[in-house]
Amino acid sequence: MSTDLADLLRRHVEAGTVPGAVALLGSADPSAEPEVAAAGVAAVGGAPLRDDAIMRIQSMTKVITAVAALRVVEAGRLGLDESVERWLPELADRRVLTSPTAALDDTVPAARPITLRHLLTNGSGYGMAIADSPLKDAMAANGTEAGPEPPALGADEWLARLAELPLAFQPGDGWRYHHSFGVLGILLARLAGRPLGEHLDDDLFGPLGMADTALWVPPGKLDRLPAAYRHDDGGLVETEPAGGGFYAGPPAVAVDHGELVSTARDFFRFARVLAAGGEGLLSAEHLRLLTTDQVAAHLKTPDSFFPGFWDGMGWGFGVGVQTEGPRRGRYGWAGGQGTDFFVDPGGTVGILLTQVELGEHVWPLVGEFQELRPAA
Structure with a gap:
C-alpha cells in the first residue's frame, strides 16, 4: 500500500477534517490490484470505518x-441531438427568460427543444442559480433549488415543478450546473x-460487478453506511446517522x-473501464466526447458557476x-458529500x-489527494 495514501487519510482524520475516509489509487x-486505504471511524465515537463502506457519492453519479x-x-x-420531449412532455413549449436575472414573466419562446446533448453538457437552461434573481427565489419556493439535502420530492413532481419555471437561457x-x-x-x-x-443495475452495475452501487x-x-456530517463554527455536525437517513432502505x-x-x-470497476478505453461499455467516439471539453468558450461565463x-x-459529459x-487531459468530478475521483x-x-460536505475544511484534503500517484 502507498504510505502516502494511508498517511494522507490518517493526517486529516487526526486533524478533524473528517471522522473517516476511504481512498483508492489504481x-x-x-491485472493490477488497486491500493485501498481506510482511516478513522464510521461515526464520531463509533466503529472503525471499513474499506468497503457504502458511501453517498452524490455528483459522482453524473x-x-x-x-x-x-x-x-x-x-x-x-x-444525441434529438428532442427529449417525446419522453418528457413536461419540457415541451418552454419559455426562456430574456436574461437570467429577468422577472419571471419577461420571457420569449424557446428557439429549439431540449436535447440529450443539452442535458449531458448542462446546457438545457435549467440549473443552479448562483446570483440572486427572481428565478433563484422561485426555485427555492417550489422545492427545486439544489442543495446538500436529499430530494424531498418524487421524480415526476420534481420535474413538473421544474417545468413550471422558465429556462435561464435558450437550450x-x-x-x-446540476x-x-x-x-x-x-x-x-x-x-x-x-x-x-433497475435499469442501471441490469445495464451497468450487474455486468461490471458493482454489487454495492444503487440509489x-x-x-x-446498513452496517456499512457511515454517518454524514458538515462543518459549522462549532466543528462537525451530524446530518445523517450511521446506518440511517435518506439512503437507508428503499x-x-x-x-x-x-x-x-x-x-x-x-466505482473503480466502472472508472477503470473508462481509463482502459471503454471497451464493452462505450464506443471510442462516445468515450472521447464524454472525456473532452464540450463547452464553447463563450459559454464559460463568470456567473455560470x-x-x-x-x-x-x-466540461465533458458528466x-x-x-x-x-500539468494535469491536462485529466477528467473526473467531486460529490458534495466529500467525495472525488479522477x-x-x-x-x-x-x-x-468521505462523508463530510465539501467546503473550506475538506477541500485541502481533496487537493492533496489529487497530487498522489500509485506506489511504484
Whole structure:
C-alpha cells in the first residue's frame, strides 16, 4: 500500500477534517490490484470505518448516468441531438427568460427543444442559480433549488415543478450546473419503462460487478453506511446517522432524479473501464466526447458557476476536464458529500470517499489527494 495514501487519510482524520475516509489509487491495467486505504471511524465515537463502506457519492453519479445515456444512444433508442420531449412532455413549449436575472414573466419562446446533448453538457437552461434573481427565489419556493439535502420530492413532481419555471437561457446557449442530470435520470427511466435503479443495475452495475452501487442501501448492508456530517463554527455536525437517513432502505418517493451510493472498489470497476478505453461499455467516439471539453468558450461565463471554475477547466459529459496545465487531459468530478475521483490520460484512477460536505475544511484534503500517484 502507498504510505502516502494511508498517511494522507490518517493526517486529516487526526486533524478533524473528517471522522473517516476511504481512498483508492489504481490503474487501467486489469491485472493490477488497486491500493485501498481506510482511516478513522464510521461515526464520531463509533466503529472503525471499513474499506468497503457504502458511501453517498452524490455528483459522482453524473458520469454514471452519462455513460448509461450514451449506451442508449448506441442502442439506437435516442440521438444525441434529438428532442427529449417525446419522453418528457413536461419540457415541451418552454419559455426562456430574456436574461437570467429577468422577472419571471419577461420571457420569449424557446428557439429549439431540449436535447440529450443539452442535458449531458448542462446546457438545457435549467440549473443552479448562483446570483440572486427572481428565478433563484422561485426555485427555492417550489422545492427545486439544489442543495446538500436529499430530494424531498418524487421524480415526476420534481420535474413538473421544474417545468413550471422558465429556462435561464435558450437550450444550448448557456451553462448551469446540476439540474440537467436530474432530468437525465428521469429520461433514462422513462426510456427504459422502469425505475432508473433497475435499469442501471441490469445495464451497468450487474455486468461490471458493482454489487454495492444503487440509489439506496438495502437493510442487510446498513452496517456499512457511515454517518454524514458538515462543518459549522462549532466543528462537525451530524446530518445523517450511521446506518440511517435518506439512503437507508428503499426511499418513500421515486428517485429517478436522485444520486447513488457506492464503494471505492465498485466505482473503480466502472472508472477503470473508462481509463482502459471503454471497451464493452462505450464506443471510442462516445468515450472521447464524454472525456473532452464540450463547452464553447463563450459559454464559460463568470456567473455560470463559482468564481474561477473555468480557469483551465472544461466540461465533458458528466465530468470536469482539465484543459491546461500539468494535469491536462485529466477528467473526473467531486460529490458534495466529500467525495472525488479522477482519471489521468496515462490510466491512473483515484477515488476519495468521505462523508463530510465539501467546503473550506475538506477541500485541502481533496487537493492533496489529487497530487498522489500509485506506489511504484
